[in-house]
Structures are given as C-alpha cells and as structure tokens.
Amino acid sequence: MSFKDVLIALTTYPQPTPPSAVDDAVDLAAALGPKVSAIACEVKINVPGSLLGRRFLNVPGMIAGEAKKSATHAQQLLAAFQAAAEKSGVFQERILEQCLTSEVPEVLVEYSRLRDLTIVPMPERDYLDQWYAESVIFGSGRPTVIVPHERKRSGSFALDTVIVAWDFSRAATRAMADAMPILEKAKRVCVLTVTKEKAIDTRRSGAELAKHLARHGADVVLDEVDAKGRSIGDVFEAHVTYRNADLLVMGAYGHSRLREFVLGGATKSMLTRPPSPIFMSH
Known part of the structure; x- marks a missing residue:
C-alpha cells in the first residue's frame, strides 16, 4: 500500500x-x-x-x-x-x-x-x-x-529519521499502521516508549513492534525514555530534537463534547506547538 x-x-x-x-x-x-x-x-x-x-x-x-x-x-x-x-x-x-x-x-x-x-x-x-x-x-x-509554519530544518524534506510514539494503545497502533507506507520508506525508524509516565499493561510492546516493522523492511531503533516528571509533550519534543527527526508518528487522543474537542495531553501539546511534521491518526 x-x-x-x-x-x-x-x-x-x-x-x-x-x-x-x-x-x-x-x-x-x-x-x-x-x-x-x-x-x-x-x-x-x-x-x-x-x-x-x-x-x-x-x-x-x-x-x-x-x-x-x-x-x-x-x-x-x-x-x-x-x-x-x-x-x-x-x-x-x-x-x-x-x-x-x-x-x-x-x-x-x-x-x-x-x-x-x-x-x-x-x-x-x-x-x-x-x-x-x-x-x-x-x-x-x-x-x-x-x-x-516555522520549519526547524533547512533543505528538502527527507525521510531519514521517523519517530513512532508507542504505548501499545489502540490509537498508537492505528497511527503506526496508517503510517506504514512512510515507515517503509524511512532510512531509520525510532520506536519511542516513555516510561514512568503511565503504565503500559503488556510485555509485548516495543520489541515486538520492532520485529513487526523489520518484517516491512524498516531499520528499527528502540528508544526507552524516562519521563522524569516531564509532560509527555515535553518528552516528545525533546526526543524529536535529540534524534533530529523528520517526522513524528503518534496516535491522536480526544473526544468531542458540545462541539469542542477534549484532547489528551500529548495531542494537545503537539497541536499547540508542533516541533516537527506530525503524522496523527485517531
């Protein structure tokens, strides 16, 4: 596809x-x-x-x-x-x-x-x-x-490094699957799991996802980052900078209430201040 x-x-x-x-x-x-x-x-x-x-x-x-x-x-x-x-x-x-x-x-x-x-x-x-x-x-x-609007990098857009924000949720899974055509093109895919921010109730997470992406031809790096009291949005922004990422892939969390969207913390932060192009699925 x-x-x-x-x-x-x-x-x-x-x-x-x-x-x-x-x-x-x-x-x-x-x-x-x-x-x-x-x-x-x-x-x-x-x-x-x-x-x-x-x-x-x-x-x-x-x-x-x-x-x-x-x-x-x-x-x-x-x-x-x-x-x-x-x-x-x-x-x-x-x-x-x-x-x-x-x-x-x-x-x-x-x-x-x-x-x-x-x-x-x-x-x-x-x-x-x-x-x-x-x-x-x-x-x-x-x-x-x-x-x-304010691009942080110069030169033509490239798919050198793509970060996948991964917490084994339905939204993250949907985003990863929807982004597969991009992940297959990327030179490197970094699977980012943030620890001590919320419980990830499974042992079949980052390593299993890395296997799945590798079967699609992706060169995968596993990144596990301690939140250290930071908001999830701040962790994402810092990791995009650290990896010099071209694109962040993440699930969008939120629901509509009285025609206004009630957003999850990471989604709200990334939409308010996107650190790079962000691929989102809900």
Missing part, C-alpha cells in the same frame, strides 16, 4: 497560510510520492450585529471587505500551491470552495474523507487553525499530517 491521493488544506482567513508553509507542505507530499491536491475556502463572515452598529460602523461594508480579502487569499494560495506542485511534478487538482467561517471544518472533513492523507499547515498556538486540524483528525477517519 502507498499514498496515491493527498490533500493540502489551506487557510484563507483571517491570516492566510504563508507561502513558505505551502512550499513545505508540497515538499513533504513530494517526498511521499503521490499526486497532491489543495483546497482553499472563500469564507463568508456572518456577524449579526446590532442595528446601531450597522448604522454607525457600516458592518455590511466591513463584512464585504473581509470576504473579499479571503477570496483574494484563496486565489493566491491555490496559485502558489499549483506552481510549487507542478515544479515538483506532483500537481493533481486545486479546489476552491465557498462557505461560512463556521462551515470550514465540515468542508475540510468531507474532502479529507475522500483522500488517503491530509496535510494541514499550522502555526503555533493558533486557535482557528487548530480547530480545523482537530476537525480533520477526529472527523475524517483518515490520517493527517500537521506541518508547522
């Missing part, structure tokens, strides 16, 4: 995905080998406002101006994506949608369900982009790669 059909989700409002992040997303997709499409939504802003506000602040004019800004960003982003994808030989399709700001997550989820993988460029500590990413991760049923 390999990824054949990948989607990049681009943000148009209020702050557009920067051109450098578009290039990074295309670069990552090209390293995986498939054809890639991108989607951007022209958003319509729906602000009820008071009659007084509409009279003195020209709310309709302000809304129209913001919608025009989003439409301009959408065209610019899709053009930048197409140029980068054609240069890398991976261009497939550009998709332009129109919807309310509140409908963007639903649109992204619907398109993501029809793709092998969705790539979401994301800045640090941005609520809106995190909301979009969470929606795709937990709603699409397909794997998602989060690509930080």
Whole structure:
C-alpha cells in the first residue's frame, strides 16, 4: 500500500497560510510520492450585529471587505500551491470552495474523507487553525499530517529519521499502521516508549513492534525514555530534537463534547506547538 491521493488544506482567513508553509507542505507530499491536491475556502463572515452598529460602523461594508480579502487569499494560495506542485511534478487538482467561517471544518472533513492523507499547515498556538486540524483528525477517519509554519530544518524534506510514539494503545497502533507506507520508506525508524509516565499493561510492546516493522523492511531503533516528571509533550519534543527527526508518528487522543474537542495531553501539546511534521491518526 502507498499514498496515491493527498490533500493540502489551506487557510484563507483571517491570516492566510504563508507561502513558505505551502512550499513545505508540497515538499513533504513530494517526498511521499503521490499526486497532491489543495483546497482553499472563500469564507463568508456572518456577524449579526446590532442595528446601531450597522448604522454607525457600516458592518455590511466591513463584512464585504473581509470576504473579499479571503477570496483574494484563496486565489493566491491555490496559485502558489499549483506552481510549487507542478515544479515538483506532483500537481493533481486545486479546489476552491465557498462557505461560512463556521462551515470550514465540515468542508475540510468531507474532502479529507475522500483522500488517503491530509496535510494541514499550522502555526503555533493558533486557535482557528487548530480547530480545523482537530476537525480533520477526529472527523475524517483518515490520517493527517500537521506541518508547522516555522520549519526547524533547512533543505528538502527527507525521510531519514521517523519517530513512532508507542504505548501499545489502540490509537498508537492505528497511527503506526496508517503510517506504514512512510515507515517503509524511512532510512531509520525510532520506536519511542516513555516510561514512568503511565503504565503500559503488556510485555509485548516495543520489541515486538520492532520485529513487526523489520518484517516491512524498516531499520528499527528502540528508544526507552524516562519521563522524569516531564509532560509527555515535553518528552516528545525533546526526543524529536535529540534524534533530529523528520517526522513524528503518534496516535491522536480526544473526544468531542458540545462541539469542542477534549484532547489528551500529548495531542494537545503537539497541536499547540508542533516541533516537527506530525503524522496523527485517531
């Protein structure tokens, strides 16, 4: 199995995905080998406002101006994506949608369900982009790669070192299985098990996973790291730096409550401040 059909989700409002992040997303997709499409939504802003506000602040004019800004960003982003994808030989399709700001997550989820993988460029500590990413991760049923806007490494994306965060859970197992096409391509796969953070109730864990991955041709290294009182997110971030990893593979933990996502500690930390591209499955 390999990824054949990948989607990049681009943000148009209020702050557009920067051109450098578009290039990074295309670069990552090209390293995986498939054809890639991108989607951007022209958003319509729906602000009820008071009659007084509409009279003195020209709310309709302000809304129209913001919608025009989003439409301009959408065209610019899709053009930048197409140029980068054609240069890398991976261009497939550009998709332009129109919807309310509140409908963007639903649109992204619907398109993501029809793709092998969705790539979401994301800045640090941005609520809106995190909301979009969470929606795709937990709603699409397909794997998602989060690509930080501020890239920590220079040069083209490579699959030299991939870390698999492993705790023998269902979510970690799903992520590992979904990422298998990547793990088979990687030069080295580091299986990271964090100790003294939570109990792993089995003896058939890291070593058995290493055997399984080796049967897929992966060169596996077992890394067992003591949490030493640190949060799981801090351990992951430190290990990505230590191994100079190109990608972190991990299960996404969370559930929806009153249309808001209640995230596990590691998932929340990685989405808030991704230290590298992160492959997530739920």
